[in-house]
Amino acid sequence: MTFSWKRVNAIFQKDFKDFSRNIAVSIVIFLPIILAAIYGRMGLDSIQAHFLNINMTFAMVGTYVQCCLIAEEKEKNTLRGLMLSPASTLEILGGKSLLSFVLTIVIAFFCAYLSEYRPANITIVAIAIIISSVFFIGLGTLLGLIAKSVMESSVIVLPVIAVFSVGSFVTVWVEKYPILQIVEYLPNVQLIDLATKVEQGAGFGDIISNLAIIVIWTVVVYILTAVVYKKRMVD
Amino acid sequence: MENAIEVKGLAKYYSSFKAIEDVQFEVKKGEIFGFLGPSGSGKTTTIKILTGQLNATEGDAFVFGENVSVLKNPTARKRFGVLTDNSGLYGRLSIIENLQLYCKLYDLPTSKVDEALDFVNLKDAGKKKISTLSKGMTQRVNLARAILHEPELLFLDEPTSALDPVNTLHIYNGLRALNNRGTTIFLTTHDMQEADTLCDRVAFLHKGKIQLLDKPGILKKQFADGTVTVELSNNEKIVLRKDAEGAEEMFQLMKENRVQTVHSNEPTLGDIFVKVTGGELV
Numbered sequence: 001m002t003f004s005w006k007r008v009n010a011i012f013q014k015d016f017k018d019f020s021r022n023i024a025v026s027i028v029i030f031l032p033i034i035l036a037a038i039y040g041r042m043g044l045d046s047i048q049a050h051f052l053n054i055n056m057t058f059a060m061v062g063t064y065v066q067c068c069l070i071a072e073e074k075e076k077n078t079l080r081g082l083m084l085s086p087a088s089t090l091e092i093l094g095g096k097s098l099l100s101f102v103l104t105i106v107i108a109f110f111c112a113y114l115s116e117y118r119p120a121n122i123t124i125v126a127i128a129i130i131i132s133s134v135f136f137i138g139l140g141t142l143l144g145l146i147a148k149s150v151m152e153s154s155v156i157v158l159p160v161i162a163v164f165s166v167g168s169f170v171t172v173w174v175e176k177y178p179i180l181q182i183v184e185y186l187p188n189v190q191l192i193d194l195a196t197k198v199e200q201g202a203g204f205g206d207i208i209s210n211l212a213i214i215v216i217w218t219v220v221v222y223i224l225t226a227v228v229y230k231k232r233m234v235d
Numbered sequence: 236m237e238n239a240i241e242v243k244g245l246a247k248y249y250s251s252f253k254a255i256e257d258v259q260f261e262v263k264k265g266e267i268f269g270f271l272g273p274s275g276s277g278k279t280t281t282i283k284i285l286t287g288q289l290n291a292t293e294g295d296a297f298v299f300g301e302n303v304s305v306l307k308n309p310t311a312r313k314r315f316g317v318l319t320d321n322s323g324l325y326g327r328l329s330i331i332e333n334l335q336l337y338c339k340l341y342d343l344p345t346s347k348v349d350e351a352l353d354f355v356n357l358k359d360a361g362k363k364k365i366s367t368l369s370k371g372m373t374q375r376v377n378l379a380r381a382i383l384h385e386p387e388l389l390f391l392d393e394p395t396s397a398l399d400p401v402n403t404l405h406i407y408n409g410l411r412a413l414n415n416r417g418t419t420i421f422l423t424t425h426d427m428q429e430a431d432t433l434c435d436r437v438a439f440l441h442k443g444k445i446q447l448l449d450k451p452g453i454l455k456k457q458f459a460d461g462t463v464t465v466e467l468s469n470n471e472k473i474v475l476r477k478d479a480e481g482a483e484e485m486f487q488l489m490k491e492n493r494v495q496t497v498h499s500n501e502p503t504l505g506d507i508f509v510k511v512t513g514g515e516l517v
Contacts, residue, residue: 002309002310006339006342007339007340010336010339011336014325014328014336017327018325018328021327022327073323076323076325076326077323079323080323081324084288084312085309085312085337086310086313086342087340091309234287234288234290235288235289
């Protein structure tokens with residue numbers, strides 16, 4: 001597997017120019033910021049409220065934007081152009097994910113700032129947010145590769161956004177419906193659990209299981225993405 | 236001479252529909268090879284198999300002596316360029332921005348963009364957005380992208396289908412220059428005039444099967460009906476056979492000073508295609 005940073009950067013730069021001229025998709029990145037600003041002014045200061053914004057950022061920017069970018073490349077046959085170029089799978093997917101990654105991290109930071117979230121241990125929370133971003137972007141890539149068009153991608157991404165951004169609310173019914181315990185293993189729920197533990201003074205050793213679950217989700221999503229990508233290389 | 240492409244018993248089936256069947260041919264290095272046939276005859280299917288975009292149901296295809304599966308290796312992809320009907324460009328970016336991306340992907344200096352734009356006669360349009368271009372201009376940008384890295388092997392699927400005669404001629408000259416510098420060209424078209432102008436050898440594809448394969452000149456001689464058309468001084472046209480009887484008649488007409496022009500009745504590639512396949516070229 002070849003890897004050239006120059007090629008990754010070329011795809012990133014192209015995506016940046018293309019994205020900045022694509023109002024329909026780029027406007028989406030402001031939604032989590034607006035929500036965070038409202039929450040900050042309302043004085044909502046719970047981990048649930050802070051991470052509603054951050055998980056919304058993951059879903060809207062990491063997953064939705066990435067899904068639309070990939071689906072558009074597929075629909076317009078530009079992805080096939082990249083596949084026929086000397087760029088490797090890693091370079092193409094890396095380049096295609098870099099813009100979403102930068103946007104997700106920057107917007108998550110702004111959301112945290114606006115909602116006045118100040119984690120007790122910034123290192124642990126930052127690592128968890130970075131890994132979660134990678135997962136959500138992988139999910140967006142996978143859905144974008146599965147969708148046949150941009151229109152279809154914006155439909156199939158909605159239930160996924162619902163589960164992975166506000167799915168944590170379902171945990172209140174776990175006692176009544178034990179089947180819903182499965183929701184506790186969602187990466188967004190794990191991230192909230194991790195952040196709650198951090199606020200209670202937990203160190204790395206205490207949150208390792210939360211991180212491990214998020215990492216497992218990430219690995220599974222990227223394996224599926226690689227399989228679907230290889231299939232998309234041929235008609 | 237070494238082969239750039241070698242195809243043996245290639246077939247592609249979509250359930251019961253046979254897109255191509257038992258296709259067999261070789262393309263020599265440095266050749267311009269025309270793959271001719273009407274729409275739906277299997278030309279694009281063949282190009283897609285040869286460029287690794289489609290898996291064949293049966294048979295083998297080799298590019299530069301290696302199975303086409305080698306094209307899954309990104310480095311091997313530097314050796315060929317492709318222009319197909321589904322080649323895509325970024326609509327919100329300019330022509331230059333699109334080509335610059337591919338310069339970086341192919342590790343080329345961005346000065347190559349100017350050369351490629353000159354090749355397709357678009358030097359003054361570089362800053363135009365792709366979404367504002369006509370179909371013909373978009374086709375020329377796609378062609379510029381395909382030749383940007385001066386590939387050893389160039390696959391062109393109907394390269395001039397949307398172009399006006401002036402730009403078509405410009406592209407022909409560019410392709411000949413590229414070929415003179417060593418690029419092998421595999422060209423599919425249903426334009427028999429284009430094939431006649433550009434190709435060293437042509438193959439006629441009909442209903443997924445190759446019906447005929449040879450040099451255009453040889454095919455024309457093979458299918459010539461052995462007659463000439465004589466235009467007389469009174470503008471009347473008569474057809475004479477190229478035999479002793481016809482020669483005697485011609486001698487008599489010339490002796491009487493009644494001959495204005497003489498035309499050899501060579502068939503066009505289009506005539507030959509219709510004769511061989513019984514099909515129309517659409």
